[in-house]
Amino acid sequence: MQQNPRSQEVFDVVVVGSGAGGGTAVHVLTAKGLKVALLEAGPMLDPAKEFLEHKMPYEYDHRGAEEGGKSYFGKGKPFGFFATTSGGWQLEGEPYTVGEGSQFQWFRSRILGGRTNHYGRMSFRFAEYDFKPHDKDGLGTNWPVSYQDISPYYDKAEEFIGVCGTVENVASCPDGKFQPAPPPRVHETLVKKACDKLQITCIANRRAVIHKPTNGRAPCHYCGQCGRGCQTASAYSSAQVQVFPAMKTGRLKIFDLAMVREVLTDNNGKATGILYIDKRTRTEKTILAKAVVLAASACESTRILLNSKTSEFPNGLANGSGLLGRYLMDTVGFGLNGYVPALEGMPHYNTDGNGGAHLFMPWWLWDKHNKLDFPRGYHIEIGGGYGLPGVGSYHGAARRLGYGADMKTKIREGYGASIGFAGRGEMIPNDHSYLELDPNVVDKWGIPVPRFHFKWTDYEWKQARHMEKTFTEIITAMGGRVSGLSAAQREANGISVPGTIIHEVGGARMGTTVKNSILNGYCQSHEMKNLFVVDGASFVSNPDKNPTLTINALAWRACDYLAEEMKKGNV
Amino acid sequence: MDRRAVLRGIALAITASGTLELEAAQHVHEETAAEKAKTGAYKLKEFTDGEFKTLQRLAELIVPADKVSGSAKDAGAAEFIDTLSSQNATLADIFHGGLAWMDAEMRKRYTSSFAAAKAEQQTAMLDILVEAGRIEAERQSEQLVYEKASVYKDFSNYTVKRQNELAAGVQFFDWVRKMTVDAFYTSPMGIKDLGYLGNKALSKYEVPKEALEYALKRSPFAQG
Numbered sequence: 006m007q008q009n010p011r012s013q014e015v016f017d018v019v020v021v022g023s024g025a026g027g028g029t030a031v032h033v034l035t036a037k038g039l040k041v042a043l044l045e046a047g048p049m050l051d052p053a054k055e056f057l058e059h060k061m062p063y064e065y066d067h068r069g070a071e072e073g074g075k076s077y078f079g080k081g082k083p084f085g086f087f088a089t090t091s092g093g094w095q096l097e098g099e100p101y102t103v104g105e106g107s108q109f110q111w112f113r114s115r116i117l118g119g120r121t122n123h124y125g126r127m128s129f130r131f132a133e134y135d136f137k138p139h140d141k142d143g144l145g146t147n148w149p150v151s152y153q154d155i156s157p158y159y160d161k162a163e164e165f166i167g168v169c170g171t172v173e174n175v176a177s178c179p180d181g182k183f184q185p186a187p188p189p190r191v192h193e194t195l196v197k198k199a200c201d202k203l204q205i206t207c208i209a210n211r212r213a214v215i216h217k218p219t220n221g222r223a224p225c226h227y228c229g230q231c232g233r234g235c236q237t238a239s240a241y242s243s244a245q246v247q248v249f250p251a252m253k254t255g256r257l258k259i260f261d262l263a264m265v266r267e268v269l270t271d272n273n274g275k276a277t278g279i280l281y282i283d284k285r286t287r288t289e290k291t292i293l294a295k296a297v298v299l300a301a302s303a304c305e306s307t308r309i310l311l312n313s314k315t316s317e318f319p320n321g322l323a324n325g326s327g328l329l330g331r332y333l334m335d336t337v338g339f340g341l342n343g344y345v346p347a348l349e350g351m352p353h354y355n356t357d358g359n360g361g362a363h364l365f366m367p368w369w370l371w372d373k374h375n376k377l378d379f380p381r382g383y384h385i386e387i388g389g390g391y392g393l394p395g396v397g398s399y400h401g402a403a404r405r406l407g408y409g410a411d412m413k414t415k416i417r418e419g420y421g422a423s424i425g426f427a428g429r430g431e432m433i434p435n436d437h438s439y440l441e442l443d444p445n446v447v448d449k450w451g452i453p454v455p456r457f458h459f460k461w462t463d464y465e466w467k468q469a470r471h472m473e474k475t476f477t478e479i480i481t482a483m484g485g486r487v488s489g490l491s492a493a494q495r496e497a498n499g500i501s502v503p504g505t506i507i508h509e510v511g512g513a514r515m516g517t518t519v520k521n522s523i524l525n526g527y528c529q530s531h532e533m534k535n536l537f538v539v540d541g542a543s544f545v546s547n548p549d550k551n552p553t554l555t556i557n558a559l560a561w562r563a564c565d566y567l568a569e570e571m572k573k574g575n576v
Numbered sequence: 577m578d579r580r581a582v583l584r585g586i587a588l589a590i591t592a593s594g595t596l597e598l599e600a601a602q603h604v605h606e607e608t609a610a611e612k613a614k615t616g617a618y619k620l621k622e623f624t625d626g627e628f629k630t631l632q633r634l635a636e637l638i639v640p641a642d643k644v645s646g647s648a649k650d651a652g653a654a655e656f657i658d659t660l661s662s663q664n665a666t667l668a669d670i671f672h673g674g675l676a677w678m679d680a681e682m683r684k685r686y687t688s689s690f691a692a693a694k695a696e697q698q699t700a701m702l703d704i705l706v707e708a709g710r711i712e713a714e715r716q717s718e719q720l721v722y723e724k725a726s727v728y729k730d731f732s733n734y735t736v737k738r739q740n741e742l743a744a745g746v747q748f749f750d751w752v753r754k755m756t757v758d759a760f761y762t763s764p765m766g767i768k769d770l771g772y773l774g775n776k777a778l779s780k781y782e783v784p785k786e787a788l789e790y791a792l793k794r795s796p797f798a799q800g
Contacts, residue, residue: 356777
């Protein structure tokens, strides 16, 4: 079955995955003159067809509930009909399993550009202390790299993809190379005033949305629908900003619908390419290359390595440490909504802005941990404004209000007066959170699937309680009232289900030695010099900064290094 | 988990055990649009004239016309429900069964079908369902606490309330209400009623001063 002709082309590098890591990899490697193959498990992306950014719900008879009202049965697209995401927590024919006593939901994207098509575009640098967490509180493990090592690559990534923000000199969230940021909306100004009173830092948000022409991309036109994909690529997506331009070099070849099973190796400690299943024909195919760069997402890359067993590596490729799959992390999530009477009856205006919040609150107690009952921190994201109504927008209000003229009036009066806060916090890596192969289950491509184990600990639970207390204080300071669940219900469910924040990282972490890690500080395997992992798998810790920008920076640095090492003949 | 999540779970279970072939349904909505453009009149796809009239009456009771905008009936709520039901047997059964339940219950109480009853009888029935819905939601959330919160597990004398005897009607009303509200607020009429002004291309983003001043004046941060 395996098709492996003698005359098969050998690429300089094969990259697996086309999201933030893979997109950055093909951009950097083709710019260095290397011949690159890019494999994507989903189809090619056609933004003109796929992105529904300017559609209104009434343009569809199903209004967004999807054919036959799928969304009412929990079978619609994960973020709604209009969202561009092509993937989800459950994919037909591609299962995963979860160990007893654990909860974990694995989000996978299957389209060129991956999750960068729909993500929130929050772009925060790690702080200096984020790279040395063990030095700060004795928990977890230090990274083998420092802020000074990565900072130049944050610069490159921010300048290339475009990140808006303001220079603030906040130690927990270092400044970057920013584009202008849009002004705060009315509810955000009220949040800022409440935060000033509570001594919580509140500054301009930092998102990968451009506000001036950049590399041929038009600035944001403020339609506010970033989650649907952006036809003008004003909001960063790896497909539009990195992969399509890399195709123009003539040095990039894309293999779509290519489901990778394993990394191919010789018996001399070198990777020789990739074995994948061509989804169109259900046949095994290979790509040969001088170097292999995995960027399939933290858990998918880890799964590929675990499935790449050889006599030399019986427990998975480059797994001499036995830590492959270990230290899986997600972000701690907790959300609370409030109702702010001051906003009732305000003269309506267009609050869409650049699609995300225009302000946010970086972790403000980073030097006051002696007064807290949990380690590490979180940032706060803000929701509110006059949103585009959609299917489901008023189910809750209708249940609360009954029916009739009174319900209609109250929905009208309350429109735009609600506000929401979401905490995004750091989890401490623990021994109970990891993935391994499930010996009993394969997907429809015949590839063994991962089995997840995951546990929050008291560190995360207490942090979520601090979020709850803080959000309540902010809502109250705005003259509002909390409109969330009852306290007793929160007692049962006061923290996000692992995997649902979609910040899962770790599994093939970097470190100083072959004993304590899979990769070195350049995302390069300790044991196989021409094998790199440039997605979130390399993360040693998962600071409260959304991971994408750091994946961009680490992938850029790794590929710079790989190109140099290839030139020197070391790889 | 909130009640919505519970209901979603129930709905999922129903769907999983049913013989739903959503993917098999063709793009009926496109046909519908084309049809409307051609004839100007809506052609029923799933419901009888009687069922459709009841849905229309329910729609105008749930979201009635007022001085700002028309009713959910005017906004096409019954057509919305008919179109989606014609594409999904499970959804169709929820409405066929629910409408039949409603008429049976109305005949028991008022010796008349829903559509033929007096307006005050219709609203009296809806009031009963809303009240039963409140009690049912409370019961479900208590049961959740009982099942999920470890701190409550030691309450040896804790009893879960019995399910309301109108539960079937409560569930049906929840369906007709949520789909009616969705149809209204996603229509041009409903979006205008709320005053949504976005999803437009702008060259510059500004926040109007009068909006900011209005909110500040009413907030705890008002000067003086």
